[in-house]
Amino acid sequence: SLPPGGWAFEFDNDVYPDTDDTAEAVLALRRSGLPDAAEPIGRAVRWLAGMASRDGGFGAFDADNTRELCTRLPFCDFGAVIDPPSADVTAHVVEALAKEGHARTAVVKRAVVWLLKAQEADGSWFGRWGANHVYGTGSAVPALIAAGVRPGKPAIRRAVAWLEEHQNDDGGWGEDLRSYDDPAWIGRGASTPSQTAWALLALLAAGERSAAVDGGVRWLVDHQRPDGNWDEEHFTGTGFPGDFYINYHLYRLVFPISALGRYVAASNEVRES
Structure with missing residues (x-):
């Protein structure tokens, strides 16, 4: 099983962290310069790397939570019961891992490939957790640059x-x-x-x-x-x-x-x- 190491979206949630907030926490801690930040950053990096989906992308709360069968249940009136990888979340994880020195790892390389494939025909990226293509594009470009993609x-x-x-x-x-x-x-x-x-x-x-x-x-x-x-x-x-x-x-x-x-x-x- 994957050792814990993430942060949650909301207060008083000690059992269900998400990759998006964890990635941002890593980026913040690494800039803090605090000597005791290394240990939680290390735990978070290990946890993030273990949350990759099989296709290389990252969902917010789960890995490989993509089966749409549950969306066909009578009481399910929207698709939010699944958590497929998204461009904005994948980008934030890539940026955090890359800036922690993991740009050349298989996890990041596969996520970069996923991001490049997820780019829309018009050049933008869809934004799952922020409005909308401006958010997705604003997340993806810094991540790709951090991972070594040339401008x-x-x-x-x-x-x-x-x-x-x-x-x-x-x-x-x-x-x-x-x-x-x-x-x-x-x-x-x-x-x-x-x-x-x-x-x-x-x-x-x-x-x-x-x-x-x-x-x-x-x-x-x-x-x-x-x-x-x-x-x-x-x-x-x-x-x-x-x-x-x-x-x-x-x-x-x-x-x-x-x-x-x-x-x-x-x-x-x-x-x-």
């Missing part, structure tokens, strides 16, 4: 082109939740802080220093409140696509700060070179 590779260039094509005239990015049901809304919607940040994180990871990046940064700067936070009227968290969505209040703060921080760091690197 010039076709998959990355197609993703960059998709993001730039779907940037709003005001400089930000947004994607309406209707995109889960109506393809006409994919990549379209009013600009939001979290979705603008997701797009920026992908573009910056791909090495972009373009007008699109500058426009997104300007949008975030111009829309920051005097108290340092951002307003976000639209929900950008996904519970079950087509059924319910979530307003994560920290999304509007955490992701813009991350994107702006990486923009500043990238700008400093350019000056120093």
